[in-house]
Amino acid sequence: MNYAQLRAFHAVASQGSYTKAAESMHVTQPTLSDHVKSLEGRYGVKLFKRHGRGVILTGLGRALLEITRRQSYLEAEAELLLTRAQGLASGKVSVVADSPYLVVPLLGDFYRLYPDISLTVQFGNSQRVLNDLFEMNADIGVMPEYIDDSRLHALPYRKDHIVILVDKGHEWGRRSSIHFSELNGQRLIQREQGSKTRSIFEQAMRRHDIRPGTQLEIGSREGVREAVAAGFGIGVVVASEIGNDSRLHSLNIKDAVLNVTEYFVCLKESYPMPAVRAFFDLLEQQVMEGN
Missing domain, CATH: 1.10.10.10 (Winged helix-like DNA-binding domain superfamily/Winged helix DNA-binding domain)
Known part of the structure; x- marks a missing residue:
């Protein structure tokens, strides 16, 4: 043959x-x-x-x-x-992530260990992450939910939670939390369809029978934050994505469980590749050390 x-x-x-x-x-x-x-x-x-x-x-x-x-x-x-x-002296790793906040510092850690490895990173929602992996346009993906698929190797890396985001001048601007029912009739700003954060939040709204008002759909986390800061409505984001923006204020939802776990995933056939395996070795070491 x-x-x-x-x-x-x-x-x-x-x-x-x-x-x-x-x-x-x-x-x-x-x-x-x-x-x-x-x-x-x-x-x-x-x-x-x-x-x-x-x-x-x-x-x-x-x-x-x-x-x-x-x-x-x-x-x-x-x-x-x-x-x-012979030591990991060359190679390349391409990453597609749902946001830059988690993966960029990790790429920095990886680069310091393996400066001769070529790195590329792209960003998109969770559906884009999966598509790029299955189409072999990326070696490693980062997304906020476990996908039960026999083709994937997945490593849970960090737990996070979804919060509500308002501008500092909002009536909730001095509060630390709200009840889920207070979102009834409110104008929400969310990511586009295909975002796992949006999917998790909408499932929770259905469980609690929350009926928001009009919704504004924006195709990036940065866009959601800017729309909130401009007073267009109430944002739905993962806590780690808020950043240090003095225009914004975050609130927990006290009577709902909105936890997410960020996963690093790759195709099982890609896992043994030297550069990919080295990246996962770094992740596993950081998980053992408590990130």
């Missing part, structure tokens, strides 16, 4: 596109396409179907992907063994 053909199949199957797969492997698209066609031709099978500008797997293709994922895992494990023997 031709190993290059299997690697080409795995790249296309993982990326869902010949173009993206070619970019990830640093080869031309015709070269990648030839490898896949040769693999299909040798065994007289069909592994992909065209779907818009991308491709989808046939039943046989899905079964083969499970095998090539295990092969990729073993490949990464072999690289880990050999790289650790």
Whole structure:
């Protein structure tokens, strides 16, 4: 069996596109396409179907992907063994996170330990985190809820809680907490659909039969804070995301449990990769030390 053909199949199957797969492997698209066609031709099978500008797997293709994922895992494990023997001197880690407040300091710690590792970080809501992981556009994701998926390796890192945010001039500006029922009829400012913070908060509102007034949807945490500061309404954020903004005041909800746990996640097949494993080793050490 031709190993290059299997690697080409795995790249296309993982990326869902010949173009993206070619970019990830640093080869031309015709070269990648030839490898896949040769693999299909040798065994007289069909592994992909065209779907818009991308491709989808046939039943046989899905079964083969499970095998090539295990092969990729073993490949990464072999690289880990050999790289650790010589020290972690090179590599790269790409991270996608739901906010910068947790991950940026950790990237700083990692950089001080491994200055020759290339780091990239992107930000988006929890759905973006999962999409980037499954499409292999990122190695590590950060999100505020556990996802029960057999494809993922997850590490609970830090507990946090959701708070209410108002501007300093608001009538609640001198209070430390409110009752959940006080949000009835209030104008709320929340993140967009796909945000786990929003999902958790809306589930709690349904449990407590809270009926807010009009809602303003904003696609970033920074946007939520600015809208609150401008007096547009009451914000819903995780406590660690408030920052040091003298224009804002946070309140707990005294009669509701609104806890969240930030998780670091990666594909199980990516976990043995040297740089990814080193990052998780750092996280596990900090968890043991109480962050």
